[in-house]
Amino acid sequence: MWNDNESLSDYIDYSHLLKAVTTIIDTDDLLPCSIGIYGDWGSGKSSLMRMAEKKYEDDKDILVIKFNGWLFEGYEDAKSVLMGRIVDEIISKRKFSEKAIKYAAKLLKRVDWIKVAGSSLKYGMSFLTLGPVGLAGVSLADAMSKIKDIDYENYIKEKQQKETEDSDETLRSNIQEFHKNFEALIEETNIKKIIVFIDDLDRCSPDTIIGTLEAIKLFLFTKRTAFVIGADERLIKYAVKRRFPEVPGENLEVGRDYLEKLIQYPIRIPPLNVIELTTYVNLLFSQLYSTDAEEFETIRDRVMQTKITKGFDFTLDQSNISDFFKPSNTDFDDAIALCSQIIPVLNTGLNGNPRQTKRFLNTILIRISMASAKGITLKRRVLAKLMLLEYFKPETFTHFHDIQAENDGQIPLIEQLESITSVTTSEEEKEDENGAVELPPEEKILLEDDWITDWIQSEPKLARENLQTYFYFSRDKLTISAVNLQRMTPKAQEAFKKLLSESEAVQKNVIKTLGTLSTSEAASIFEALTQKVRQEENLSNSRAFKALFDLSREKTELKSQIVTFLSKYPDHKLPLVATTLTEGLLKNSHSEALEQLLISWSKSSNSGLAKLAKNKIK
Structure with missing residues (x-):
């Protein structure tokens, strides 16, 4: 099976996307900048970001910081967590002069101040001093009710006492001072560039998403900084709409306009087409059956270079895979043959999504492994064909399960459908065949579904197969508790x-x-x-x-x-x-x-x- 996490190995050819990201970061005149890597769940955002990180992580003059807001979800304020993390990274990775220590101390102090201000409304005043940022989580009704509890006299006395350097600072002044001190710290520590990679933002709550984006713009958007944010663009827009529920009308596109202000350079990862998905899956199987990891990486790189040289029409498939990889056993051959059978359906059904494709293939291998533990050998192509039905036509899959359960693993209906959909010499003969087999209307409707007729006609044929064991290892999909939102x-x-x-x-x-x-x-x-x-x-x-x-x-x-x-x-x-x-x-x-x-x-x-x-x- 294959790891489901981000990867440094490029199986898809993201070279053009990677170049787009790194060119922006490398152009000093474009800094500070915010880059949005947009794509559906499982499209490869994290892998692309990891590849970009790899380019810079060994450069001593560049500080690379990785941040995952999802890990802190529900624990702390998103702004203060991100700001504190960046300052901590600078502290841990650079040698400090006395001057730098003072700047860092002021920054940490302000982070704590902002954290407190965000979590407790002292005297009921923080929503007033914070302006639009503070009002984010306070409705007008709440604000009006809190005015009754404000101790204005005490607030004015504190403002005039100025007991310490920072005692009279409002949060607004903290924002301005944080900005200045942050720039000064970068200068003093001789950091050429800070690159912050923010991943999994679309997994966070709307408040965390907005808090993270606002922290970038309000506090951290200074000279020599670049922020690379990976997320599903639609979920960010949804978070913005939640943030501004009072804005009426669909035509205003608040989510889009707000996002454009925060993200300067959007880079979108498109879904894979059939050619790209074929190459991707064949590389996955080649890696699975490779006995030498270093040799595989060398060959994979050659495949990617060949793809770049030969252009968009190059496909790693059955016709040329032996030019790159030497088949190690019949399982490898069967896997490559399986790829040609299922890719057209997976590409359409899974919308060219790499992670969903990988999970589909992993499920095949898991079930084969479970069967092997019981001394049962499942045919991969039969299993894959049934799983396509399971994924895309779940009710028909359940119906077929019930039929085979009553017929010792056989499904007579499949034999009838295979007979009806077989190629004939004329439409008239086909009509005769249709008339020869009397199917109930609820089953005849299956023939009017193009997806099912294509599935019936595809190899291997299932009419003579005992499918009992295949459905046995699919029981997780046949129970009510199996609704898999993942x-x-x-x-x-x-x-x-x-x-x-x-x-x-x-x-x-x-x-x-x-x-x-x-x-x-x-x-x-x-x-x-x-x-x-x-x-x-x-x-x-x-x-x-x-x-x-x-x-x-x-x-x-x-x-x-x-x-x-x-x-x-x-x-x-x-x-x-x-x-x-x-x-x-x-x-x-x-x-x-x-x-x-x-x-x-x-x-x-x-x-x-x-x-x-x-x-x-x-």
Whole structure:
């Protein structure tokens, strides 16, 4: 299996992105600067940042600082943590003169002052002295109520006493002084450049995200500094919208405008295309079966150089992999053959996401390992084919599981579907074949799903395979507790939450965006919704149940899945609105499947549902 953490080894060819980052940092006239490395969850942001770090970490004149706000989430104020961490790094890595010690001491003192001011409103005044920064977490109603508790007289006396050098400083003056002292400390310690890499910011709460970004701009944005921030751009914008909920209207694009002020140079990591993903996966398997790590790195570097030389059309695949790697065993050959089979589907379904691809492949190897522990050998290509169904058509996968459980591991339906979808010499012959096999409407609808017909036709064929062991090692996906939000991208998670929102406006807005989801994202949301529906006692006012229809309406490839789900769901638990929702979804596209569901429901012990179903049939 493969490590899921960031890597210094470039399997994708990020050389152009790396060059963009380092060119900005190396150009002194562009400093201070803030660089945003944007990309979806798992797109390779952390690896790209790690590669950039590597270039500078041995330069004695450059101080490289890594900061992960997520590690401090919920413990301390984001601003003070980041500021304190940077000062501590300078202290630990540079030799200090007496002058530098004084600057550093003042900086640490101000960090503590700001930390206290942020956590306790002394005399109720800190929200007034702090201005917009302090007002970030204080609503107008809270501010007005706190005015009643302000001890103005004591506050004025303290301001006039000036007992010590810093006793009369407000937080605003602390910001200005911190800025000056920070510049002076950099100068005094002969640091040529400070580069701060901030990762996993999109995992943090909105308050931490904004606090970190504001700390950069308010306190740390000084000469000779560069900040490289890796995050999902959408989640940063979401944090900004949470920060400014009072700003009305969608057209203002507050999130975008605010982000543009804080991040000067956005660098976006695009999803991998089929060619890039093929090379990526074949390099992963080549590394897995390599016996010499140093030799592999040398060859990997040669592959990347060849890719640069030959251009965008170069692909490391079955046709040329032997030019670079010597096959060590038949497992390696099988792995490369497996790649050619699953990459087209994974590229579309996982939207060219490296981490999701790696996790899919890791799951294959985990299940093979579990089977081996029981003395069972699983065929990789059979397992991979079933896992594609498991990922992208979970309801059909569950349906096939139930069939094989009743037939000693065999699925007669697959044999029928393989027969129907086999290549024929004319449409007429195909119609004859379709007519020769009588399938129930809820199963015939599978043939109207292009994804499933392509899956049925793909190798290897499963008609004669005993699939019992394959489904046995997939049991984690067949239980209600298996809703795996980690497989959902941030975009999918956000859509899922909004579909279940109590606000109809929020629901309507997110429904408009469902068409932009990838196949994998839509499937993962559908799976999460069905699991939630199964857990609910009463579906009469279930937002999850209604959301299934909203999602299937926008992602039409899910219609076969909702038919399968409805045909197996206990009809006595269905709400009356199920008939109307189902009719609205299927009437114009899958009338036969609709009729079959209505006929089944018309015989239900649920009298209300049965009556409505009979009326719909009429």
